[in-house]
Amino acid sequence: MLKRLTAAGVARKAAIGLLRSYLRLAIGTTRWTFDIHPDAHPLLTGQGALVAFWHEALALTPALLWWSTSRNPALRPHVLISRNRDGRLIADVIAPWGAGTVAGSTDRKGKDKGGAAALRQLLALLRTGTPIVITPDGPRGPRRQVEQGVIGLSRLSGAPIVPVGGWCANRRLGGWDRMMLPLPFGRGRIVCGAPITVTRANQDTAPARLAAGLDAAMHAAARNRAGAAQRLWAALATLLAPALTLLLHRRLARGKEIRGRLRERMGLTPRPRPPGKLIWLHAASVGETQSILPVIARLLARDDTLRVLVTTATVTAATLLDQRLAATREGARVLHQFVPLDVPRWVGRFLRHWRPDAAALTESELWPNLVEACHRAGIPLALLNARLSDRARAGWSRVPGLADRMLGRFAWIAARSTLDATRLRALGAARIGVEGDLKGAAPPLPADPVALARLRGLLADRPVWLAAATHEGEEEQIVRAARQIRARHPGLLTLIVPRHPERGPAIAASLDHAPRRAAGREPGPDDAFWICDTLGELGLFYRAVPIVFIGNSLPGPGRRGGHNPLEPARVGAALATGPLTGNFLDAFARLGEAVRTVPDADALAEWVETMLADPTRAVAAGQRAQAASQADATLPDRLAARLLALMDVP
Structure with missing residues (x-):
């Protein structure tokens, strides 16, 4: 056991030494520019302040600490760290660089982690003019949201808060904060904004003011890099403007x-x-x-x-x-x-x-x-x-x-x-x-009561189902399923509501010129399909035809993500969807087993036949979907x- 502990200790020391050496190389070889607000300058060099970084910029703090100590060699800045493994790691890494640490924090659940002792130590340090580095959104986030601890500390101590932003050539890590890992031999910038003073009178607005100051400093620090990307995007859009004009005229010719x-x-x-x-x-x-x-x-x-x-x-x-x-x-x-x-x-x-x-x-x-x-x-x-x-x-x-x-x-x-x-x-x-x-x-989607009564009368006494919000190519699978069902239900009528109504004529032509609602035609007893290519009538169709398949969900070129299942669910329709539901994952998860997933046309045909064969089962499925779809009206x-x-x- 002792050998294992010794080996673990040696490995930890080696890792700390490696990380410290890397940060010294990366930060030391970066050509830094410092943009310090005039009011922040004395606070960072001996008058004392809370120096606030977002947690993602924590690895850049040595650059500012070195700037401060180069102007006041007697200064020994401190960093507030948490009493966990990450905090101890930070303390060990920065120890040889002349910076001290204060361990202790209060997490969001209010559990004291050495907070009282840390507070006494922080107040004493601030009275001596020591800058204290603190991350208002640390140690666990949420990212870029100010916790109350730094606000309370500023009010109690009277020390102002200096919002700091930093940027350099870096790689973003994958944690909650997307921490910047500096890269060597690049350029960097540290921006210190105007100090923020917290009093009893303004403490309620202080978190928002500090967040805004930190965001402004971060954006100012990264302005050249992000600005170049923005300028490039703007230049490309400007160069493409003539082509976009031609594109608009092409869309005009296509009725878009x-x-x-x-x-x-x-x-x-x-x-x-x-x-x-x-x-x-x-x-x-x-x-x-x-x-x-x-x-x-x-x-x-x-x-x-x-x-x-x-x-x-x-x-x-x-x-x-x-x-x-x-x-x-x-x-x-x-x-x-x-x-x-x-x-x-x-x-x-x-x-x-x-x-x-x-x-x-x-x-x-x-x-x-x-x-x-x-x-x-x-x-x-x-x-x-x-x-x-x-x-x-x-x-x-x-x-x-x-x-x-x-x-x-x-x-x-x-x-x-x-x-x-x-x-x-x-x-x-x-x-x-x-x-x-x-x-x-x-x-729920609206429906005209008169039109609904007429539509129900038109569809009475024959088996019927609805394929809603279908996309190009998907109708072929729906037609295949419909023909399988029609073999057992000869009077079957399939309503197809294309997501883009302008496709109605093409769909109708592919089905021996099936009647189209947009053209004022209604289905006769011998019609197997009715193309409902009007806009704003889904509420009408969902109520009149309570067996619904949700389109844009069957595998095929150009299809992905499904459509909103809550719209038919709210009016009590029995629902099925293909396996592609990525655009509405939460909505489908909310409905759960109240929605049937069908992988292909054969499974779709089987589900529709089940609903048609047992109307009470279809009603029960619709009631389950309706109960699961209750809205947050506020x-x-x-x-x-x-x-x-x-x-x-x-």
Whole structure:
């Protein structure tokens, strides 16, 4: 046992020596630039202060400590560490560099880890003018969220807090904080911001002020690197502007743009900005637009002087918005424009015209030029229902400086799930929390009662099922399943609702010119298929046909991720999906076994036959799905309140 302990001790000493030597090499060979606020200079060289770094920059602290001691050789800065293995490692690594340590912290569950003794020691050191390095989000996070300990220590001691940011050539480690491991022979920058003083009167706002100061220092330190990535992105978009103009005209020819409104995609609009307060919400397509409608309603209800500008990227989303708002009293206070493409000049035109008081993007609509333009114009920006697929995460990871800068521009990010929040934090998102899925909080899709009664009458006395939100190529598998079912149920009618209604004519033509709802044709007794290629009627079809397959989920080229299962679940439909559900993992997990997963057309046919053969079983499946889909009705109002608060931020 003694030999093992001795061997372990030797190995630990060797590891510490190796790490210390590496950090000395990396930091010592880096060409550092120090940008020290004039008010912070005396505090760092003998007057004493709490020197705050985000935990991710902890490995860069020796650079600032060496700067301080070079100006005051008698100075011996201290670092507050935790009483765990990591803390002991830090203490051993920095011990020969003339820095002391204070061990002890209070974790978020309130368990005292030497906190009282550490507090006495810290207060004594601060009285002697010793700088104390502290990480407000350490030792375990959440990343870039200020804990109360540093605020309380500043108030008790009277010592100001100096927010510090650092950057150098580095590799990011994979922990909760994405710590920077410095690389040798590069360039680096340390930025010390204006000191923050905490008093009893301002202690409630101190965490937000400190977080903002630390973020500003981090961005200032990394400005050259991230700025180069941003400038490159902007230059590429500008160079591609002529090609993007041609792309818009091609989309126009395919019915994906509106001729009289094409210039909106270049940031131009003939519509004047209304007077008074204006908040801008962007939703790319139909799903995102449906999810923000309750937020819009709550915004307008909370402030009867407010106007809301909604931008979308698709014609179908614009049409849906018009349909949903036309019958509402508040609809006149909502304006619509197509969002400009992410070209700096086009985005600039858009913002100069509308001058929103605050803005919010939705889900994964992350456009660096647009986000940067909002920041420069002083427009506070939020991200609602934030999500990030694994594919998108991998893409943004290739441009980490650009992603970190862009995500750092958001005043706050409301992630739809813990997984999405984790992925966004890994890219640099700091002010982020898990609020829940807006699509999960939406009310049931509407349906006209008269149209519903007529549709139920039309479909009565024959077996029927619905394939909803299908994508190109998926209909072939649905038709195969339908023909298998029809062998046992000769009167079967299959309703196909394509995700993109403009595909309706092509689908109908492939099925011997099956009747199309958009063309005003209804199915006769001998028709096996009905193409329901209208917009905004899914609520009608889900109620009339309670056996539903959710599209974009069967394996095939270009298909991935599924669609929102909560919409049919809320009206009591029995549900099946293919195995591809990555875009709505939380929603499908919430429904659990209330949704049947079918791997292919044969399994889909078997499931539909089971539902048709036993209607009571279909009803029970729908009831289970409906019970599991109950919404968090308070989420839209909570987000609306946070958005309105953004407008009051100076």
